[in-house]
Amino acid sequence: MARSARHTTRTLRAMKQKGEKIAMVTAYDANQARMAEDALMDVILVGDSVGMVMLGYETTIPVTLDEMIHHAKAVRRGAQNTMVLVDLPFATYHGDPQESLKNAMRVMQEAHVDGLKLEGGREILPHVEVLIRAGIPVCAHLGLTPQAVLNLGGYRVQGRDKKAAQRLLDDARALEAAGAFMVVLECVPNDVGALVTEQLVIPTIGIGAGAACSGQVLVYHDLLGMHGQDTAKFVKSYAALHEVVHSALVAYRDEVKLGAFPSAQYTYEIHVDELDQLYGGKERGSLRETD
Numbered sequence: 001m002a003r004s005a006r007h008t009t010r011t012l013r014a015m016k017q018k019g020e021k022i023a024m025v026t027a028y029d030a031n032q033a034r035m036a037e038d039a040l041m042d043v044i045l046v047g048d049s050v051g052m053v054m055l056g057y058e059t060t061i062p063v064t065l066d067e068m069i070h071h072a073k074a075v076r077r078g079a080q081n082t083m084v085l086v087d088l089p090f091a092t093y094h095g096d097p098q099e100s101l102k103n104a105m106r107v108m109q110e111a112h113v114d115g116l117k118l119e120g121g122r123e124i125l126p127h128v129e130v131l132i133r134a135g136i137p138v139c140a141h142l143g144l145t146p147q148a149v150l151n152l153g154g155y156r157v158q159g160r161d162k163k164a165a166q167r168l169l170d171d172a173r174a175l176e177a178a179g180a181f182m183v184v185l186e187c188v189p190n191d192v193g194a195l196v197t198e199q200l201v202i203p204t205i206g207i208g209a210g211a212a213c214s215g216q217v218l219v220y221h222d223l224l225g226m227h228g229q230d231t232a233k234f235v236k237s238y239a240a241l242h243e244v245v246h247s248a249l250v251a252y253r254d255e256v257k258l259g260a261f262p263s264a265q266y267t268y269e270i271h272v273d274e275l276d277q278l279y280g281g282k283e284r285g286s287l288r289e290t291d
Contacts, residue, residue, distance in 0.1 A: 006114070007042055007083040009137050009181035015042075015214070016203040022215025024205055025223065028054050028071045032220050033078030043205075044079055045117065045217060046072045048087040048147070053221045060146045063089040065103055072111035084113045085139055090147045093118055097130040104131050117184065119145035121171030125178050132179035140175040142168055142196075143209065144187035155232070157208075159188040165195070172196050172204075184217065185209035187234070208234030 007015075015022055024043040027033040028050045036044050050071050051057035065088075072086045086107050093100035104116055115137030118124055128138050143158045152158070159165040165188075172183050182203045185193050190210030197204040197213050206213030221227060222235045228242030255261035 006081050012203050022203055024215055024217040026219045027075050030074045030078030033075040037079040037082045043083045044075060046075050046086040048089045049219055059149055061090045065089055065092050069107055069110050072113055076112050085115045085117050086113050087117045093127045097126045100127040101130050101134055104136050108136055115139055117141055119147045122174045128178045128180060138180045139182040140180040141184040142171055143185050157187050159192045165192045169196055172200055176200050176202050
């Protein structure tokens with residue numbers, strides 16, 4: 001079954017109003033995006049988590065604008081009928097708002113995506129506002145913001161006391177007032193996620209923020225169990241692909257070492273008469289290059 005049309009900011013808001021949950025997943029290349037689209041995901045996020053799950057970085061901080069555009073273009077090619085959002089990476093929207101707009105326009109024009117995601121609260125309002133005035137849909141990201149992991153002192157749950165929770169709620173309201181069409185809430189207590197969702201008209205997408213959010217997002221590699229190691233508490237793995245892939249690679253290696261692969265089933269043949277002509281009447285196996 002194929003989706004008739006990709007979602008828009010308006011249809012996502014309508015989903016919240018109707019109580020219909022929004023399913024979002026990350027993707028980083030055309031194949032992952034195609035799989036997500038075939039599964040009828042509502043939204044695909046090209047997250048800067050690409051740095052950690054695809055590029056081998058320890059955090060998202062080293063990810064560049066060019067890298068995000070490269071992966072976003074691949075995702076769009078793989079999912080032409082699904083709403084695609086892209087993270088603006090670290091340090092591309094923290095100086096002059098006009099520079100932020102220039103970076104945002106590059107992503108939109110080169111990758112042909114449907115909107116951008118920016119981490120941060122009221123401190124990034126000038127950047128959010130300039131993008132929205134230019135016609136670029138903005139999804140906000142509050143709570144645990146990985147680009148600020150060094151300031152946060154690690155990957156820690158946010159909004160656990162009244163002051164922090166109130167600040168998060170105030171940030172969400174300010175971002176909504178500025179024109180953000182959706183807010184991702186990461187790693188906040190269930191009740192805080194519920195409160196923010198209740199107070200906003202725009203949808204919320206939770207990742208470790210409880211079931212009351214308007215929808216949920218998980219990292220592609222996490223939900224498929226591709227790491228073979230412990231993940232965050234909020235991650236549910238729906239498969240164990242690390243074990244499957246590891247077993248397949250070991251089996252392939254062993255068959256190559258033993259000479260069992262490729263067997264006749266996986267090889268091509270030449271007609272015996274043609275082969276005889278190549279050998280020029282000589283015994284097969286004796287043909288050598290001569291001067």
